[in-house]
Amino acid sequence: MCAGAINGSHIPIIAPSVDATAYYNCKGWHSVVLQAVVDHRFWFSDVFVGWLGCTHDARVLANSPLYRKAEDQGRYLFPRDVSKDVDGVEVQRILWVMWHTPYEAS
Numbered sequence: 001m002c003a004g005a006i007n008g009s010h011i012p013i014i015a016p017s018v019d020a021t022a023y024y025n026c027k028g029w030h031s032v033v034l035q036a037v038v039d040h041r042f043w044f045s046d047v048f049v050g051w052l053g054c055t056h057d058a059r060v061l062a063n064s065p066l067y068r069k070a071e072d073q074g075r076y077l078f079p080r081d082v083s084k085d086v087d088g089v090e091v092q093r094i095l096w097v098m099w100h101t102p103y104e105a106s
Contacts, residue, residue, distance in 0.1 A: 005038055006037045007035070007036060008061075011032050011049070024053060046066050
């Protein structure tokens with residue numbers, strides 16, 4: 001069972017006239033970072049955008065309202081007292097974050 005997924009993406013921008021290097025990302029172009037969360041139905045449940053292109057996804061997440069919400073709930077986005085029995089095993093609903101490198105065609 002999947003609760004959803006979270007990922008960051010770079011949105012291309014025209015280099016700003018002020019502090020352009022801060023928007024220059026590791027891919028070699030200027031961008032802002034967009035972080036999005038989708039649920040198990042592929043519906044967006046959270047979008048956070050605007051960090052400088054040079055910012056790592058982990059920093060964006062750590063400074064997002066989504067992360068603050070998780071901290072307020074004991075570092076989990078879902079209440080820990082909610083669980084489900086799956087084939088005789090009690091499974092807690094928690095947020096699983098998986099970092100990966102986006103697919104790049106060669």
